[in-house]
Structure formats: C-alpha cells, structure tokens
Amino acid sequence: MPRLRKEEGSTLILLIGIVAVLAILAATLVMVSANVQGGTTTDKERVTTFDVAEAGLDATTYLLGLQNMWPTATAPYALSQKDLDDFRTEFPVADYPAAPGGKPLLTVRVCDDPSVTNSPAYDANGDNKLWVEAQANVGDKAARIRVQLLHETLSAPLLGAVVYSGDDAEKKGSGDITSTMLNGQPTGAVYVNGEFKGVGSGELDQVTLKVRDDASTNPPYPFPPLSQFMPDTYVQSLILASKTASAEALPANTHSGWKPDQGTYTAAIRVNGDLKLGAGDYTFGSVYVTGNVDKTGTGECSFAALYVGGNLDISAKTTRTWGPTYVGGNLDLTGSGTLNVSLIVVGGEIDVAGSGQISGDGVGTNAKPATIISVGQDKSVKWTGSGDFYGLLVAMYGEFDHAGSGNVHGAELAGKSWKQSGAGDIMFNSDVSVNMGNVFITTMVNNTWQEISPL
Numbered sequence: 001m002p003r004l005r006k007e008e009g010s011t012l013i014l015l016i017g018i019v020a021v022l023a024i025l026a027a028t029l030v031m032v033s034a035n036v037q038g039g040t041t042t043d044k045e046r047v048t049t050f051d052v053a054e055a056g057l058d059a060t061t062y063l064l065g066l067q068n069m070w071p072t073a074t075a076p077y078a079l080s081q082k083d084l085d086d087f088r089t090e091f092p093v094a095d096y097p098a099a100p101g102g103k104p105l106l107t108v109r110v111c112d113d114p115s116v117t118n119s120p121a122y123d124a125n126g127d128n129k130l131w132v133e134a135q136a137n138v139g140d141k142a143a144r145i146r147v148q149l150l151h152e153t154l155s156a157p158l159l160g161a162v163v164y165s166g167d168d169a170e171k172k173g174s175g176d177i178t179s180t181m182l183n184g185q186p187t188g189a190v191y192v193n194g195e196f197k198g199v200g201s202g203e204l205d206q207v208t209l210k211v212r213d214d215a216s217t218n219p220p221y222p223f224p225p226l227s228q229f230m231p232d233t234y235v236q237s238l239i240l241a242s243k244t245a246s247a248e249a250l251p252a253n254t255h256s257g258w259k260p261d262q263g264t265y266t267a268a269i270r271v272n273g274d275l276k277l278g279a280g281d282y283t284f285g286s287v288y289v290t291g292n293v294d295k296t297g298t299g300e301c302s303f304a305a306l307y308v309g310g311n312l313d314i315s316a317k318t319t320r321t322w323g324p325t326y327v328g329g330n331l332d333l334t335g336s337g338t339l340n341v342s343l344i345v346v347g348g349e350i351d352v353a354g355s356g357q358i359s360g361d362g363v364g365t366n367a368k369p370a371t372i373i374s375v376g377q378d379k380s381v382k383w384t385g386s387g388d389f390y391g392l393l394v395a396m397y398g399e400f401d402h403a404g405s406g407n408v409h410g411a412e413l414a415g416k417s418w419k420q421s422g423a424g425d426i427m428f429n430s431d432v433s434v435n436m437g438n439v440f441i442t443t444m445v446n447n448t449w450q451e452i453s454p455l
Helices: 002-006 010-064 081-089 232-242 430-435
Strands: 106-111 129-138 141-154 161-165 169-171 177-179 189-192 196-198 208-211 263-265 269-271 275-277 282-289 293-295 299-308 312-314 317-322 325-327 331-333 336-341 343-346 350-352 370-374 381-383 388-395 400-402 407-414 418-420 426-428 439-444 450-452
Touching (some): 161 177, 161 418, 275 282, 381 388
Parallel strands (some): 189 208, 269 282, 282 299, 293 312, 312 331, 331 350, 370 388
Antiparallel strands (some): 106 129, 129 141, 141 439, 141 450
16 A cells, blocks of 8 residues: 555646646637637628629629610710619628728729720720729728620511511401501511411501412412521520529528518619519619519619519509510510510510500610510410500510500511401511611620729
C-alpha cells in the first residue's frame, strides 16, 4: 500500500491538465465561431447586394423589351426618380439597409458603348445592341454588373395571306374580306385547302381566292401547306420568345398564391399558384405564375413579361401593355379597353370576345401589330369580339371561327377548317402588313455578363 500512497496526487494533476486543454479548445471554438459568423454575415451582405443588382438588370431588360421602349435618339433611356422609388419599396430597409452618403439602392446605365464615358443611351450605331449596367448599394457593400442586350425581330413569310384554311372553309357572314389594291390587283389572298362555301353577303372582290378543290382549275390548284406561311422554325422561335419571364425570384418576391395590392412591382415575381388582380393600376416587371391569372375590375395593368402555367382570363375594362406572354392553358379576353401586346403564345384555346382594341397598325407612335397564336393540338381560336384587332391570329393545329362583329386588321390562319359567320371585316391593309407577323424581342447576349468594379 505505500506504493499507492506515493501516487495518490497524480489523479488531481491529470484532471487539472484535462481542464486546461478543454479551456483552450473552448476559447479556440469561440474564436472560430466568431470568425465564421463574421464571414457568414459578410457573405450574406455580398449575396444580398448582388441580388439587388441582378433584379435591377432584369427589370431594365424586361422594360426595354416592351413595345416602343427600345431607346432611340429622340427617346433615349432615362431612369426616373419614381422608378427608383418604386424599386426601393420592394427591398425592405431592415434586410437591405441604406448605403452611407446618400447613395441610392440602385443605379442603372444603358449605353451603346460602355468603354466611352458619355456613350449615348440609345442604339447609336444601329446594330440592335445595347449595354446595361446595374449597381446596387446595400449598407457598406456595393456590386456592379453589366450585360449586353440584343433587340431582335422575328418575321413570318406570310406571302399575302389574309385567310388560310387548312381544310374546308365557309363564309356566311356579312363581313367583307379585303386587301389593299395595287395597280388594280389585290395584294392579299384567301387560301382554302379543301372546299370553299360562300353563302354570305360579304364581299371578296378585293382578294384573290385560291381553293384547292376548285372545279374550275384543271388540274386543281397546287396548294401550299400552312408551314409555307408559318415555318416550324418560326413557330418554335415564337414559343421560346414568349417564355422570357424568369422562373426565379428572390424569396421576398415568391408567393404561394397572390392577390396583391395595386402598385408597381419592378423586381421579378414568382407565384406558386394563382394570381388574382382586382380593380386598380398594376405595373409589373417579369411575372411567372404556375397556376391561373385573373384580372377583373377597371384600371391599367402592364407586364414586362408574363408566364402563365394555367389559364389567363381578362374580363376587366382596363388598359394593358404586355411584353412577351406565354399561356399554358386557355386564353379568354372578354373585357373592354385597350391591350397593346407584341406576342401571346397559347397552349390551349383562344377566345377573344371583348369590345376593346388590341394593338395597332404600327404607324408613328401607334402600337405595333400583335401575334396571338395557339400551338396546341386541335385547339381552336374564336373571334367573337366587337372591337378591333391589329395583327395575326393563328390556330396552328386547330379550327378558326370568326363570329364577331369587330374587325380584324391583319390575317387569320388555321391549320384546320375556317369559317366566318359574323358581321366583322377582315382587312389586309398595307400599314398592318408591313409589320404583321413581326415580333420584337429583347434578350441577353450569351457570354456578355460581367462583374465590374463598383463606382
């Protein structure tokens, strides 16, 4: 036992050593945690700042894609104070603190050549390209990015088609079908890939009637397919161009179903579910909706870009300005007012029954003609409206029924049968035909996105 008595203090010494090591490890852990926390905060602030810059870049891109918004020498790009104020409201100060020295949350520069200090804020060299620079200032962090935009025109070789029927056609309404006369000859034609039955009182003497099953021709007229007027590559380009709305949005701008208050929303928005808009004025940038979109009540409503996974139903008396729009389900336009739109591609059926005007003839500052097309198999297009439509209405793989009292200034094309039973006219005039089938889109040029030093 004496031997054990000599070692009885060793346990205490060992315990003291362990405690000392644990104390050192604890202090080290606190230092590491502090460093990690500091690094995480810094990284979060940096990511937040880039989010704001990206939102500003996207919003500017979508706005420049609207009709008649591509900057010109007489109307160069200018970001108003109201635009900046509206943008600020979408980013709460608690999450996006103000920068010191009164710096704005966002600054945007649009120019023809970013290497030139005073480069004009429009397409001076006429190459349909512009640079957009966006700088975000959040707290003591700043981020500046830029990208080049391309303003493209997609064109369909319509070849003077006023009406195209992929099967039999029937005209029993009182509406006329006309085209501009040149040297006493019609500039437009009605193509019928089957039998033509004309029992209505409407006139056809200002168009050329080309019918495949015409007994007066021997052999029968060699009939062109619809793809000669609307090539598949062009249709696919339209589908792609209509889906420019961003599917991504900041968490604060992502909603599970949404019925917003009226106002301006410039940053990209995603709605998982339905979007319901009531009376009032709404201004949106890019909006991506997985469900349906319904607009009721009076007021103005605009989208820089719109994607609708379900149905789009507009039954309001409203003025609307839309950029490229894709609708996966059905499109119902039953309201009144004015709709200025460049492109709507629909996967389902189209029913235009409103009393308002859709787009314009493209003369001067008038809105350019619209292209509204259904690309769904066996999906029909119905024109039962009493207003005026300017542009191109297409049922690519379905039937077309023109039963309204309103006039179509442009063309109607159908992959299957076509019929006219209403009192409205179909007019192929020279002002509309110049731009009809032309779709203007603005996209980011690949491999031009850059991060640059903040100012």
